[in-house]
Amino acid sequence: MSQNYIYKFIWILQKFFKRNIKFISTVNKSVSFRKSQINTAIIYKKTAEKLIFHNYKTNFNHKRAIFGLKNVFLNPKSGVVWFNNKIVEESTVWQVSNLYKWEPRPIYARRLSGRFTCLPDNGYFHFVTEDLPRFIDVINLKTDFVTIYGSNSKYVLSALKILNIENPLFLGHPAKCEEVIISEKSIGGIFSSIDRKKLLSFSKNIIPIYKYDKIFISRKYFSNGMTKRIAGEVSKIESLFTKQAFKVIYFEDLDFSTQISLAKGASVIAGIHGAGLANLVWNPSRCKIIEVSESRITSHFSYLANVCNHSYLFFKSSELQNYSKKEFSDLIS
16 A cells, blocks of 8 residues: 555544544634734735635734745645644634534645645635635745645646646645645635636636526536425426526536636526536626525625626525516516
């Protein structure tokens, strides 16, 4: 068995025990350079973006920092960093008190010499709105480092290609890095108009597909978080929208660039609540966003639509049948 397999095996065991054995401690153990708890942090740049709300509760607004930490553990999949065996708060948008119940501290990891950054994959929604903009911050430093990624998702590989990242390093387990460069993350500063500009620049060479003016992003597969009711009603919901000249598209079947192209070319983007709707960020013009859900009622996509200057409508799936064809047409037109 090669050493990489040993690292991965130990990491899998750690995750299993952390997530399934109740007597393992879940005490919040974190550290923040904003609280001056990491005096060895290297500030590379402060961006133009001010962060107002954040998990370390400072009493003043500050600009997002791009900083380096030496001799830290890195989980390439989530992007979480540990300094002196404590989670670095600025490496994640998640509540550390919750994260610590899920993310075990690495006890045995490959050692890497040099300077590194990371392109994480916390799921498509989080990748587009949180991970990719922060990665672009670091890329724009134009300094020497190696990119580590921990997921072979098609969109991660495509993003690396679009950004012309040379010789990225895939790791399916944590590493102990000589230095890791991080663009500061915070709970209250998840996606902004500045982030949107970064994504529009990232996608500027991807040609829009204008074939479908109105698209409905449906789903073939439903996670446990999706109600059985909406899963059973999908075909009826799709039919309502196709009658209004929408093209039903399953984005999970498409590569990253095609998803971006379709979103850029549409004037109306509708869909069932899910990560596919995050593609609304790629449309550079003012368009209409329509979200359909039943119990998964959140502000995620209304917030994104507002940041991108799109209009937004929400429908409960159980109420769609109550509208006449004309009423529904008038609402979504």
